Amino acid sequence: MKLLRGSISWVYALLVFGFILLPVASLVVFSFQATNLPLPPFTGPSLRWYEALFADSGMVEALRNSLVVGVVSAFFSTLLGFLSAYGLARYRPDGARVIRAALMTPLGVSYLVIGFGLAITANELALGRSLVLVTLGHIIINLPLAFAILLSQMRDEDETLEKAARDLGANEWVVITRIAIPVLLPGLLAAFLLSFTLSWDEFIIAFFLADFDVTLPIEIWSQLRTGLDAKTNAAGTLVFAISVVALTLAYVLNRAVQQRSRRQ
Amino acid sequence: MHKTRITVSMATLSAAALLLASCAGGTDAEPSSSSQSASTDAAQELNALVWCDHTDPALLAPFEEANNVTVNVRDYEGTGVALGILEQSQPGDWDVFVIDSVDVPRVAEAGLLAELDKADFDFEQFFEEVRLPEIHELNGVLYAVPEKFGYNTVAFNGANVDAEKMRDLSFLWDPELAGKIAIYDYYIPVMEFVGLELGIEPQNITVDDLPAIEARLVELKAQAAQVGDVVSTQTALATGEVDVIVGGGEFSTSVLNAENPDLDWILPNQGGIRWQQAIGVLAGSEKQELATKFVQYIVSAEGQAALATSSCYWGMPANENAALTDEQKDILRWDEQAGFIANSYPYYIPDADLDAAMLDVWTRVIVG
Amino acid sequence: MRHQRSWQGWVLVGPALLVTLVLFAAPMVMVILTSLYRRNGGTTDRTLSLDNYVRLATDSTIHQALLNSLEVVGLTVFFSTLVAYPLAYIIAFRVPTQWQALVLLLTVVPFWTSYVVRSYSWLLVLAKNGVINQTLQGAGLIGDPITLANTRFATVLAFVHFFVMVSTLTIYASLRQIPRNLPLAARDLGASPWHVFTRITLPLSLPGVTVGAFLTFVLAIGDYITPQIVGGGNELLLPQLLMLQVSRRGDFPLAAAMALVLLVIVAAVYVVSAKNLTLERKR
Numbered sequence: 001m002k003l004l005r006g007s008i009s010w011v012y013a014l015l016v017f018g019f020i021l022l023p024v025a026s027l028v029v030f031s032f033q034a035t036n037l038p039l040p041p042f043t044g045p046s047l048r049w050y051e052a053l054f055a056d057s058g059m060v061e062a063l064r065n066s067l068v069v070g071v072v073s074a075f076f077s078t079l080l081g082f083l084s085a086y087g088l089a090r091y092r093p094d095g096a097r098v099i100r101a102a103l104m105t106p107l108g109v110s111y112l113v114i115g116f117g118l119a120i121t122a123n124e125l126a127l128g129r130s131l132v133l134v135t136l137g138h139i140i141i142n143l144p145l146a147f148a149i150l151l152s153q154m155r156d157e158d159e160t161l162e163k164a165a166r167d168l169g170a171n172e173w174v175v176i177t178r179i180a181i182p183v184l185l186p187g188l189l190a191a192f193l194l195s196f197t198l199s200w201d202e203f204i205i206a207f208f209l210a211d212f213d214v215t216l217p218i219e220i221w222s223q224l225r226t227g228l229d230a231k232t233n234a235a236g237t238l239v240f241a242i243s244v245v246a247l248t249l250a251y252v253l254n255r256a257v258q259q260r261s262r263r264q
Numbered sequence: 265m266h267k268t269r270i271t272v273s274m275a276t277l278s279a280a281a282l283l284l285a286s287c288a289g290g291t292d293a294e295p296s297s298s299s300q301s302a303s304t305d306a307a308q309e310l311n312a313l314v315w316c317d318h319t320d321p322a323l324l325a326p327f328e329e330a331n332n333v334t335v336n337v338r339d340y341e342g343t344g345v346a347l348g349i350l351e352q353s354q355p356g357d358w359d360v361f362v363i364d365s366v367d368v369p370r371v372a373e374a375g376l377l378a379e380l381d382k383a384d385f386d387f388e389q390f391f392e393e394v395r396l397p398e399i400h401e402l403n404g405v406l407y408a409v410p411e412k413f414g415y416n417t418v419a420f421n422g423a424n425v426d427a428e429k430m431r432d433l434s435f436l437w438d439p440e441l442a443g444k445i446a447i448y449d450y451y452i453p454v455m456e457f458v459g460l461e462l463g464i465e466p467q468n469i470t471v472d473d474l475p476a477i478e479a480r481l482v483e484l485k486a487q488a489a490q491v492g493d494v495v496s497t498q499t500a501l502a503t504g505e506v507d508v509i510v511g512g513g514e515f516s517t518s519v520l521n522a523e524n525p526d527l528d529w530i531l532p533n534q535g536g537i538r539w540q541q542a543i544g545v546l547a548g549s550e551k552q553e554l555a556t557k558f559v560q561y562i563v564s565a566e567g568q569a570a571l572a573t574s575s576c577y578w579g580m581p582a583n584e585n586a587a588l589t590d591e592q593k594d595i596l597r598w599d600e601q602a603g604f605i606a607n608s609y610p611y612y613i614p615d616a617d618l619d620a621a622m623l624d625v626w627t628r629v630i631v632g
Numbered sequence: 633m634r635h636q637r638s639w640q641g642w643v644l645v646g647p648a649l650l651v652t653l654v655l656f657a658a659p660m661v662m663v664i665l666t667s668l669y670r671r672n673g674g675t676t677d678r679t680l681s682l683d684n685y686v687r688l689a690t691d692s693t694i695h696q697a698l699l700n701s702l703e704v705v706g707l708t709v710f711f712s713t714l715v716a717y718p719l720a721y722i723i724a725f726r727v728p729t730q731w732q733a734l735v736l737l738l739t740v741v742p743f744w745t746s747y748v749v750r751s752y753s754w755l756l757v758l759a760k761n762g763v764i765n766q767t768l769q770g771a772g773l774i775g776d777p778i779t780l781a782n783t784r785f786a787t788v789l790a791f792v793h794f795f796v797m798v799s800t801l802t803i804y805a806s807l808r809q810i811p812r813n814l815p816l817a818a819r820d821l822g823a824s825p826w827h828v829f830t831r832i833t834l835p836l837s838l839p840g841v842t843v844g845a846f847l848t849f850v851l852a853i854g855d856y857i858t859p860q861i862v863g864g865g866n867e868l869l870l871p872q873l874l875m876l877q878v879s880r881r882g883d884f885p886l887a888a889a890m891a892l893v894l895l896v897i898v899a900a901v902y903v904v905s906a907k908n909l910t911l912e913r914k915r
Contacts, residue, residue: 009722016719017738020793023753024742026763030756036523039503039756040766080648087644091637099645106656107847108898110854112871113891117659120666120884123352140655143648197740201747204856212311212336220748225495226316226339226576236749243744341879348882443779449865490782491865504761505781627876628693632700632867 024240031233038230049234059235062219065131066200069215073138074195080139081146081191086180089154090162100151107144114141115205122209133209138202142195149194153187310554311336312360313346315541316494316576317412318562323570327561333554339576341493342450343367344623350376355548359555365399365410365540366613372407378545378552380406384560393605394540394582408544409563412571414579415529415608416453417536419512421501423526430508433461433532437483441508445488446497448511451626452611453537457511458484460534466612471621478625484510485629494577501527511537518578518595531607538608541579572596660895667888676885684889697873698893704784704859704869705852708791709845715792716799716844721833723800724807736804739797747794751861754790755781758862782864790858795851799844806840807833842905850898870894 030038034046053059084103088096106114118137122129161183162175170178181188203217210218216239220232308331312318316339324335340346343364350358363371371377385406387395394410401407418430424444429435436445448454456466458480464473489506490496494515500506502520509516513536517527543562545555561567568586572579580596581588588596597604614622667684670677688694723735743750757763758780765777780786814836815828823831856871863869868876870890877887 006726009718009726012718013722016715016796019715020739020742020797022763023750023757023793024745026757027745027749027753037502039759040761040763080651084645084648087641091641091644093638093641093645096641099649103645103648103652106652108850108895108902109656109660110850110871110894110898112854112856112874113663113894114656114659116874116878116887116891117663118655119352120888121659121662124662126354128354128357136655139651143651147648197744201743203748204854212338217746217748220746222319222339224748224752225493226319232749232752236745236753240742240745243741344880344882348879351882447865488866489779489864496864500782503756503759505759623881624693627868627873630865630868631693631696631873 066216077142085150115208119208129211137205138199146191314362317574359549408542410582413540415513419516446506515577671883712795720803786862802844803840
């Protein structure tokens with residue numbers, strides 16, 4: 001019985017992962033298409049679309065812009081989220097409930113509306129569209145998430161640790177940087193990674209707020225709207241490859257750090 | 265110690281983030297740097313609001329190199345969209361405007377277009393039927409120059425659909441084509457095309473005709489697998505998802521001709537709608553001289569050849585002397601143009617009220 | 633002492649509150665204000681009026697788009713949760729602890745491939761001569777290709793594809809917070825595995841389910857890309873109608889009014905599910 005339950009689990013998991021990977025697999029396979037259309041039959045393998053991709057300065061620029069916007073907005077979302085979660089959990093200011101509600105409200109508003117709102121506001125202020133606006137837009141959508149994640153990670157037991165440090169004479173800065181942050185590291189990384197992922201993939205806010213310096217989703221959208229070929233497949237695959245490499249690196253480094261500290 | 269290492273790595277991460285932030289700040293501090301090649305001080309920028317056929321690097325590169333300019337393009341799907349973009353922009357944001365010829369009068373009247381010097385352009389080189397001074401000029405002043413034209417009619421896959429049957433517009437509603445049609449998402453030509461099937465000529469359409477057109481349109485939508493823009497309808501035809509594009513034409517099929525010569529288009533007996541694009545300079549532009557130079561390039565023999573065979577969609581060049589190869593002229597059906605022009609109607613742009621009413625009908629039909 | 637600590641708390645929270653005020657509250661006020669303007673021919677008439685709201689209440693096109701949205705999103709939430717729950721359960725309880733983080737990351741990484749390209753890939757996978765049809769035809773299961781792309785089915789499928797990942801994460805987080813000894817204690821006391829699931833695991837994982845469902849609802853109902861790419865323009869959802877107002881008509885006031893409709897719907901859903909909308913461990 002247990003064996004059967006076990007195999008049902010594995011079959012189910014495999015099916016779901018298959019479903020998740022299906023469009024991605026199609027994307028990757030047809031990035032090596034030799035002819036124009038990314039459709040069966042597969043006429044590859046050919047690297048022509050990757051060559052075209054790297055020759056396309058628009059795509060390369062957009063990729064760089066997406067990375068920068070992603071890292072910067074994730075950083076500030078995580079920082080602001082951390083400060084407010086810490087302030088709320090450890091200091092319990094009056095009106096904590098109101099503060100929490102206020103910070104979480106953007107979560108309940110569709111990106112379309114947030115982007116639209118920022119666009120008409122920028123227009124009223126005669127502020128030109130730019131990547132800065134896009135970054136700001138991404139900060140506001142990720143801040144509530146970072147805040148929520150970090151708040152949920154702050155546990156009472158850790159507060160004891162901090163109190164002990166204070167009793168021993170440590171000032172606030174030390175308490176935060178030497179104790180709170182290290183303990184919270186998994187949460188901080190989760191918040192940062194999630195914020196980055198959501199910014200990286202984000203289209204509609206960027207669409208409303210960018211001008212000619214665009215992010216990758218916008219560039220891909222533009223290219224898909226002006227021509228049908230497998231170059232965008234190559235772009236998507238490259239992005240995927242970079243993510244996998246980065247993730248593997250992070251995982252390997254993390255294990256190395258853990259092993260090193262275990263040996264100490 | 266374990267925690268020290270983590271603290272250090274956190275600090276490194278923060279430092280890296282701040283470093284990148286200053287990178288982003290540096291990039292955005294010069295809002296005009298948009299391409300890696302435009303790094304010299306002399307490089308200027310020109311911002312153009314265009315149909316997607318102007319985004320082809322093959323079209324822009326010769327002009328950019330010759331003048332040390334970067335041409336930033338933003339494409340749109342319909343004049344309404346373009347006007348919305350202009351409204352949302354500050355003066356000086358845009359320099360060049362590509363617009364349907366029939367929309368030039370109202371845009372010129374609204375003061376959006378800059379006056380052009382007729383001496384800068386040789387109208388003798390243009391096909392006679394597209395010169396249309398009554399549209400491109402206002403009070404004798406030139407505001408836009410014709411650049412490209414084509415037809416909104418039916419495009420189809422000759423391997424799956426009988427070309428002869430396509431000569432009758434009514435065949436579109438035949439059960440044989442159920443689920444095999446894509447409708448091009450541009451309300452004016454398609455609604456006027458449907459009007460032709462009902463025997464109404466575009467210039468005679470009134471609000472009273474709309475209910476009949478809407479009913480026929482609903483029936484057409486029931487036949488359709490999808491409603492889409494230039495590229496998605498092209499894709500659908502190319503992939504076999506559909507066999508006919510209503511409102512399509514050479515602009516749908518010519519670009520795909522190399523891969524699939526079965527893709528074709530035709531003007532039915534009832535006629536088709538003729539589209540025409542013009543290009544002008546915006547009144548608010550701060551680079552009028554450079555913008556005018558760009559316009560001249562677009563209507564030159566070299567520019568016209570590139571524009572006619574642009575990657576988004578092909579079309580007939582306004583300039584008869586466009587430097588096209590014989591093969592390209594064949595695909596565009598160069599020699600048959602006289603007959604096509606005779607059998608087609610230019611877009612009829614209704615007044616603002618009729619326009620709004622038509623868009624309402626269209627939206628209602630699409631929302632489902 | 634308490635007062636001082638409260639003040640320090642406010643200082644720490646201050647920056648985030650300021651950012652929220654400037655980047656969120658102010659734009660929302662702008663949206664409300666704009667919805668009270670009117671679009672007149674080519675310009676915006678700034679005299680306040682409720683015309684747009686009257687239009688919202690009476691225009692059947694808008695009602696239809698709203699209905700389409702609610703139906704599509706409802707289906708999405710339902711199927712995403714249904715598919716995600718067992719997966720989250722498997723990861724939380726069947727996968728060895730040290731591998732769980734990795735498996736979760738593997739669930740997320742495919743979504744680092746750009747939403748736009750992925751949606752487009754779905755369109756091609758579902759096409760008449762795409763992978764699915766060709767496989768089904770090759771296996772002899774169907775004769776002619778079936779229409780999968782450019783339909784509501786395609787939109788829901790593409791949505792579910794993404795939101796299964798979101799719900800898996802939130803449900804997993806909830807499941808992991810269930811104290812290990814609870815199910816064990818229940819088993820010791822003679823409860824069947826099914827009982828343990830329905831009486832302990834499921835209720836305690838409800839916050840994760842609710843958060844996942846809520847996130848799915850909010851993200852899906854405002855989504856423009858997926859229906860635009862895979863829906864084929866056969867039916868329009870509210871975001872598409874909104875973008876149509878923005879792009880084709882330049883009617884920002886009406887678009888703003890529609891945006892507020894979206895806001896109100898989500899707020900209503902939030903109020904209904906508020907109690908369960910937290911992943912915090914209940915003390």
